Amino acid sequence: MSVDALLLLSFGGPEGPDDVRPFLENVTRGRGVPPERLDEVAQHYLHFGGVSPINGLNRDLIEGIRAALAAAGVDLPVYFGNRNWHPMLEDTVGEMIADGVRRALVFPTSAYGGYSACRQYDEDILRARAAVADPPELVKLRQYFDHPGFVLPFADAVRTAAAGFDDFRLVFTAHSIPNAFDATGGPSGHLYSQQVAEAARLVAAELGVTEYDVVWQSRSGPPQVPWLEPDIVDHVDALHAKGVANLVVCPVGFVSDHLEVVWDLDTEARERAESYGMGFARAATPGPDQRFADMVVELVREHVDGVEPRKLSTFSTLGCTVNGEFCAVACCEPPARRPR
Numbered sequence: 246m247s248v249d250a251l252l253l254l255s256f257g258g259p260e261g262p263d264d265v266r267p268f269l270e271n272v273t274r275g276r277g278v279p280p281e282r283l284d285e286v287a288q289h290y291l292h293f294g295g296v297s298p299i300n301g302l303n304r305d306l307i308e309g310i311r312a313a314l315a316a317a318g319v320d321l322p323v324y325f326g327n328r329n330w331h332p333m334l335e336d337t338v339g340e341m342i343a344d345g346v347r348r349a350l351v352f353p354t355s356a357y358g359g360y361s362a363c364r365q366y367d368e369d370i371l372r373a374r375a376a377v378a379d380p381p382e383l384v385k386l387r388q389y390f391d392h393p394g395f396v397l398p399f400a401d402a403v404r405t406a407a408a409g410f411d412d413f414r415l416v417f418t419a420h421s422i423p424n425a426f427d428a429t430g431g432p433s434g435h436l437y438s439q440q441v442a443e444a445a446r447l448v449a450a451e452l453g454v455t456e457y458d459v460v461w462q463s464r465s466g467p468p469q470v471p472w473l474e475p476d477i478v479d480h481v482d483a484l485h486a487k488g489v490a491n492l493v494v495c496p497v498g499f500v501s502d503h504l505e506v507v508w509d510l511d512t513e514a515r516e517r518a519e520s521y522g523m524g525f526a527r528a529a530t531p532g533p534d535q536r537f538a539d540m541v542v543e544l545v546r547e548h549v550d551g552v553e554p555r556k557l558s559t560f561s562t563l564g565c566t567v568n569g570e571f572c573a574v575a576c577c578e579p580p581a582r583r584p585r
């Protein structure tokens with residue numbers, strides 16, 4: 246297939262204190278997140294001067310991808326668009342049209358399936374294409390939770406994080422989602438939690454670690470709605486009760502050190518562990534690793550050069566969609582929004 250651009254599609258985050266409220270309103274519009282939770286999350290952002298690390302990390306990643314594309318001899322301009330904050334995807338697609346782009350590959354900054362991690366990015370593409378006249382074709386790249394360019398940097402990061410400990414418990418975390426969303430994920434349900442468990446298994450296998458936990462973080466939504474559990478901070482209590490001395494947290498659910506990582510892990514989970522005198526170390530995310538940028542180029546070359554997909558699991562390859570048309574009609578559809 247011939248393409249004339251690559252577009253990095255991400256979540257977006259505020260870049261100053263005045264951005265925080267409007268950003269949070271974009272994220273949570275129509276999603277039933279209680280106002281108390283929004284006030285709390287606003288404080289997390291304001292604690293860092295209202296600046297989320299995510300946009301800067303994505304700009305760095307784009308630089309890494311440009312270098313990796315050049316090294317591979319693939320001549321493609323790289324664009325940047327977000328779901329919730331500037332540069333907004335609609336504006337970026339407008340810019341692409343002005344530059345004459347007719348068909349672009351889209352790299353989403355989430356490795357997984359599920360509503361929030363996959364289908365919602367398809368919705369973004371649908372919305373952005375509907376907002377402009379004569380939109381380019383947008384082909385979303387596949388899920389990469391089991392790609393060596395994602396798994397191996399995590400394994401090395403765990404090694405580095407654990408270097409100071411003789412003995413440690415390895416704990417993987419990913420963003421929690423409502424149980425009901427997980428239940429409808431993928432062709433046979435629970436796609437997201439199964440892929441997270443598989444990525445954790447692959448990282449642990451690479452390290453030769455046989456005992457580890459997979460837990461969740463950053464829950465929002467009303468308390469009466471069940472989300473994936475246990476929460477990382479509660480899990481620190483449980484590990485302390487079992488006599489665990491040192492903890493290494495690997496945020497396998499995330500590509501970069503954005504706010505949920507630096508707040509929920511580096512601040513809340515760390516403080517809880519330190520209150521017990523437990524050793525705490527958090528493994529780096531793969532975003533800044535050269536192998537991750539190289540992986541993006543490989544995913545591109547699956548389309549432009551027909552290179553063989555590399556993957557460490559036997560899970561089926563999902564998530565590649567054209568113009569935001571979902572993998573299947575009801576694939577990863579959030580249950581509350583299904584017509585009755």
Ligand SMILES: CC1=C(CCC(=O)O)c2cc3nc(cc4[nH]c(cc5[nH]c(cc1n2)c(C)c5CCC(=O)O)c(CCC(=O)O)c4C)C(CCC(=O)O)=C3C
Nearest residue numbers: 256258272276286297299355361362420422465503504505
């Ligand atoms: C699965 C998943 C990922 C991983 C996949 C991916 O990366 O896409 C992810 C990533 C992220 N989530 C982020 C931020 C937020 N997520 C929220 C709310 C929610 N997330 C959810 C799920 C996920 N979220 C869900 C089910 C909700 C409830 C509302 C809804 O149904 O949509 C809220 C609202 C306030 C709150 O309640 O926390 C915020 C501010 C940021 C940016 C951080 C930064 O600024 O650095 C990133 C990368």
Ligand SMILES: [Fe+2]
Nearest residue numbers: 361420463505
């Ligand atoms: Fe989120």
